[in-house]
Amino acid sequence: MTDQEIIELINSSLIEEFELEAERMTPDAHIYQDLGLDSLDIVDMVVVLENAFKFKIREGDGVRDIRTLGDIHRFVIEKKRALEGRTA
Amino acid sequence: MAMKNRVVITGLGAVSPYGRGTDALVEGLLQGRSAVRTMPELARVGGMRPRLAATVLGIDPKEIPRKLRRSMSPMSVFAVLAAQEAVAQGGLSTFHCGDGRLGVAIGSTVGSTQAIEDFFRDFFTDNSLERMKTTLFFQIMNHTVAANVVQALEISGRLLAPASACSTGCQAVGYGFEMIAAGRQEMMLCGGADEFHPLTVATFDIMNAASFAFNEEPSRSPRPFDRDRDGMVCSEGAGVVLLESLPSALARGASILGEVAGFATVSDTGNIAHPDPKVMARCMELALADAGVEPEQVDYVNAHATGTQQGDQAECEAVVAVFGGSVPVSSYKGHIGHTMAASGSLELIAALELMNRQRLVPTLNLKNIDPLCGGVRHPEAVSASSIAVFVKNSFALGGVNSTLVVRRYPND
Numbered sequence: 001m002t003d004q005e006i007i008e009l010i011n012s013s014l015i016e017e018f019e020l021e022a023e024r025m026t027p028d029a030h031i032y033q034d035l036g037l038d039s040l041d042i043v044d045m046v047v048v049l050e051n052a053f054k055f056k057i058r059e060g061d062g063v064r065d066i067r068t069l070g071d072i073h074r075f076v077i078e079k080k081r082a083l084e085g086r087t088a
Numbered sequence: 089m090a091m092k093n094r095v096v097i098t099g100l101g102a103v104s105p106y107g108r109g110t111d112a113l114v115e116g117l118l119q120g121r122s123a124v125r126t127m128p129e130l131a132r133v134g135g136m137r138p139r140l141a142a143t144v145l146g147i148d149p150k151e152i153p154r155k156l157r158r159s160m161s162p163m164s165v166f167a168v169l170a171a172q173e174a175v176a177q178g179g180l181s182t183f184h185c186g187d188g189r190l191g192v193a194i195g196s197t198v199g200s201t202q203a204i205e206d207f208f209r210d211f212f213t214d215n216s217l218e219r220m221k222t223t224l225f226f227q228i229m230n231h232t233v234a235a236n237v238v239q240a241l242e243i244s245g246r247l248l249a250p251a252s253a254c255s256t257g258c259q260a261v262g263y264g265f266e267m268i269a270a271g272r273q274e275m276m277l278c279g280g281a282d283e284f285h286p287l288t289v290a291t292f293d294i295m296n297a298a299s300f301a302f303n304e305e306p307s308r309s310p311r312p313f314d315r316d317r318d319g320m321v322c323s324e325g326a327g328v329v330l331l332e333s334l335p336s337a338l339a340r341g342a343s344i345l346g347e348v349a350g351f352a353t354v355s356d357t358g359n360i361a362h363p364d365p366k367v368m369a370r371c372m373e374l375a376l377a378d379a380g381v382e383p384e385q386v387d388y389v390n391a392h393a394t395g396t397q398q399g400d401q402a403e404c405e406a407v408v409a410v411f412g413g414s415v416p417v418s419s420y421k422g423h424i425g426h427t428m429a430a431s432g433s434l435e436l437i438a439a440l441e442l443m444n445r446q447r448l449v450p451t452l453n454l455k456n457i458d459p460l461c462g463g464v465r466h467p468e469a470v471s472a473s474s475i476a477v478f479v480k481n482s483f484a485l486g487g488v489n490s491t492l493v494v495r496r497y498p499n500d
Contacts, residue, residue, distance in 0.1 A: 018154065019150075019154045036155070038155070040158075040222040040223065043222045044221050044222055044223070047218070047219055047220070047221060050218070050219075051219070056218070
């Protein structure tokens with residue numbers, strides 16, 4: 001998967017789950033203030049991302065530091081690359 | 089008797105198998121239209137005989153914002169839409185909802201069976217909680233409907249979530265009435281809601297209380313009081329009424345649609361499933377006494393009658409014992425099936441609206457009166473009728489009887 005494909009899968013998964021508007025899915029969009037998510041949504045977002053990418057996100061992986069959509073993109077890309085590196 | 093506040097009805101909201109709104113409900117009843125249809129998906133439950141239901145069509149849950157909707161199963165969606173209708177008719181503003189004078193008493197039989205099924209179906213694959221969404225609990229908790237209504241309408245008064253299966257809606261209105269009468273709340277949104285699930289039908293099928301003889305002719309079942317009745321047809325919906333103290337309604341200049349004059353609820357300890365006519369009669373007598381109404385003053389009885397052999401017969405026997413044989417009696421379940429926890433409040437709304445339109449609606453599919461359901465007057469056609477006082481019965485598994493007495497307003 002290219003980085004762009006990962007970003008597109010993240011965005012489409014979040015758009016579907018949280019009924020977001022596609023044009024608001026910019027990397028600088030703040031997940032609370034701009035996308036309107038809350039703490040319950042963030043827990044569910046983890047489930048959505050785990051299901052989309054077939055990996056587990058653990059406590060301490062840095063989910064709590066996520067603030068923007070760009071943070072989510074970077075988080076998932078790094079996680080995926082790390083797992084690929086482990087299996088390569 | 090202690091002094092108590094008079095309680096009036098100032099708003100009605102309905103989501104029924106006829107669709108959305110009190111008007112749709114009343115028009116469907118006046119047209120004598122059956123909302124029952126075939127449900128082939130009932131075949132997915134092994135051993136199940138019925139194939140009929142009356143479900144709510146044409147509702148788009150997405151009109152409720154996602155953040156409110158994420159904690160709602162269909163029963164909460166129905167209840168929120170009904171509550172919004174009642175509040176709008178009552179002319180309540182967001183301020184009224186949030187100032188503490190308005191409370192909620194709305195219940196369901198159980199939380200969402202579909203949500204429970206979905207969860208356990210997934211859970212049992214590997215006993216893992218890792219795929220569980222945070223909003224699941226809010227759909228299955230016992231007070232899911234009431235909680236979702238207060239969140240959606242930002243209602244800040246007390247919350248009560250009665251659960252007494254088919255008596256829920258009637259009890260909710262009764263308990264709300266008592267809270268206002270006692271001066272604990274000025275206004276209450278009261279009612280019941282339920283959503284269709286095949287296992288609800290299964291529950292009644294294993295007790296031989298669900299209809300299956302008319303699987304090929306859906307509009308012919310259920311048949312309350314009829315010789316050929318063979319059980320109930322499960323359906324879904326929500327009925328919510330806005331109750332208010334008379335002084336509050338008068339001070340606001342609200343349109344008063346009727347008065348809740350009395351309420352009673354009693355427990356039948358003879359059998360958890362089979363009703364005793366004597367206990368039903370006692371419930372009606374207590375409600376009349378609470379209202380200060382004599383049996384001969386009652387112009388109409390809106391029966392619980394679901395179309396089961398025992399229930400319909402027992403209710404007729406009880407009505408004859410209390411009222412004699414001249415009061416008109418009908419059940420709306422021939423039209424819309426059994427909306428379970430919603431039935432008491434939904435049917436109350438229809439009966440109230442029909443009282444105000446001066447119409448009497450007969451029991452649909454009642455062609456040949458069962459001799460065991462005789463002795464009462466079963467109207468044969470929609471007719472003009474001047475009703476000043478009616479009685480609404482609801483009886484539930486678990487031995488829960490409840491009766492409301494409603495009066496036209498003004499009535500002094």
